[in-house]
Amino acid sequence: MSVRVVARIRPLLEKELEKDVIVHAASNSSNNENGKPYNMVKIPNPKNEAEEFSFAFNGVYDHATTQEALFSAEVNPHLKSLFQGLDVTIFAYGVTGTGKTHTMRGGLKLADRGVIPRLLSGVFRRAKKLTKDTDGETDVAVTLSYYEIYNDKVFDLLEPVEKRTPAGLPLREAANGRTQVVGLSERACGDLRDFERLYIEANTNRVTAATKLNALSSRSHAILRVKVTQTTGDAVRESTASAIDLAGSEDNRRTENGKERLVESAAINKSLFVLSQCIDAISRGDRRIPFRESKMTRILSLGQNSGITIMILNLAPLRSYHLDTLSSLNVSSRAKRIEVREIENEVVFKQPPRGAHSSGGAGGVARQPLRPLANSHNITAGTAAANASKPPADRPVKAFNVYTDHRSKAAPASAPASSRSANTSAKRASSSKRPSESDGGSNSRPTKITRPAVSTTTRIAKPPSSHQSQKKEQQQQPSISAADIEAMVEKKVQEILASRAAAAAAEQEQQPVMPHSPPRAEINEAVQRRLEALERRIEDHDRKNSSRDGESAPARSSDSLRYLLQARQHKERGDDAGALRLYEMALPFFPGQAKLMGKIEKLRAKLGIVAADSVAEKKLPSGRAAARGQRNDDSFCYYRDTNTDNNDDADADIDDDDEDDDRHTCASSGSPRGKGKARGRAGRKEMKSSPVKAKAKAKTSVVDDDDAPTARALLDIVNSLDVSAIIRLQGFGPKKARDLVDHLDSRGEVIENLAQLRMVPGMGGRAVDRACEGLAAAGCC
């Protein structure tokens, strides 16, 4: 099942004017008078007001929609699923001041209560009914955890602010692939009053502040987890409802944010930007999803989590939000393509049920190895995975055994999820059975894209290919190699990606397209490889920076690279509004860069936007200025160098005007074009010396200095994994180039410096030197 994406357009606020309204709810059927729900958002083309863009969603709610109506339509129906063991995730997404907190939390008056209090009210009501209907046999316990991600750090909102440590709570990946917050507290919640007390108090711990766009703006992403534990005799079923109020993206030209707000804003924008990257990558069917680039995306794990996911896109109807609205409409409409597996959490038993011990007997069922619960969200949540080895003293010791009917869950993730009711009944029919080990292997749960934890006790049975291989396989039991598992995972991932690509293609066909938006250009393989190499480089940069500066550094230099990379990707897809926004986000890192501003102006002109202010006036957040020069050199030169050395047809697809622009930008950063071989620190020094001396020095720095432009160019070419570009290096033949690419590809390695390159088998010092000399002689840098 796909993520359900619904849009909610907020009403005008007191100071806002009717004439500024440009966003409307609509229906794709003409007979909307019959009360048919809206499913489209219409917004004018900023370049040509006479045209309208239409975005289709699973549901659209206009300004008149009450809190109750939204809850009844979008959340209430999933309460049943929650009690059937499915996890439910609801998150509000949108620009600052569009009504996310209003939607999720709402006001104190009964009618104003948002999704969260209504959700809890529904949970308690259903729990009570369940206990009553089962004559008290089923007990339902509700526990809460609530935390925020502020400046990319996790803080427990149920704990007093004084208890916070500067670094916040760490995250950890559990064996089941879920991201857990280590040390998060969890509170039992007996009734709605309990909840309100806890929730209201916790919200006072959340960071909010007044900005120009919202008097009470959330400066953090807030995540509430409501764990529902149903116990009937020995059987325990846990499921979790997560309600997430994301902080809103901000255009700091409009917020007039001061220093502290700017730092928060950078963290908010970055994490939301990573979220949009993840959504893009998933909807494209990429193998690598950049979840790990922000804590919010790690925790949200969109598309990785199973259960039901509802994204509420909050929109302001106003013209002043025009571009931001378009941007979030674009992101959200792509989110619709994300598939989430609708899988119920397993029932676990406090005690092994009778009969399970007789596995050695005639009708006995073979024991299955202990497996962690699939629904653990945090370490202190008391889930089987976390507690199996060391149960907390205040909780009953659980002798967990997992009984899963793998067959009922065996539908491959690539296939459309079977209907919940079918799944449920299949499961119920066999819930007390335990599959044999071989069945369990061949019909195991759909594999997640995350790397599997390879247990030495895990047995995975392969389908027998022939009698002989079967025999051989039996001899090789009990375990198969990690490589085999990788291969199986790879295969499964390919299946999932293929089905997603097919679904995306189908949806693309159905989806109304933005008029005049150019058809989405498929990024060809070579370009994609280069972009991936750049992403790896950015990651690497991040790692280095975080170990040097601490994770909190609000402005990492790689942000600038990332913004530029993404801007180009958006441009590539014809999303000019998105590209513009990203170029603008990059601008604070390159203040005064004529070409970057030129790009921005060009895009603005293309989109018909008249700049209220000059982009040149954008200021660099404090603390970044010192690193500015270096960043300019690093990022822009990367593009220039790579482009220069990869001037084959494939590159032309992506470089178009950017290539020229980036070269100019390099040139404008201080070095004359043609002679600009000295953009790195070493290079700048050389510029000051006499030309002869500089030339002589350049020759030595070519092979010794990793920062020298030639060395950087070489590393970029090598890391591009573009065989056609590598072949053109001096001293490289086709075989050497292919061997190098194979070697790097197979290891997922990025070469960071010349010394590392020299260590690659088949390279040697001389080859590296010759390649550098060749580049220097060709005057490419």
Ligand SMILES: Nc1ncnc2c1ncn2[C@@H]1O[C@H](COP(=O)(O)OP(=O)(O)OP(=O)(O)O)[C@@H](O)[C@H]1O
């Ligand atoms: N559906 C609505 N009905 C009435 N008022 C609304 C509605 N949605 C939003 N508002 C009002 O709009 C203002 C901004 O809303 P809110 O604070 O929820 O925005 P937000 O998206 O959470 O902003 P931020 O990201 O800055 O936290 C508030 O005054 C809120 O009461």
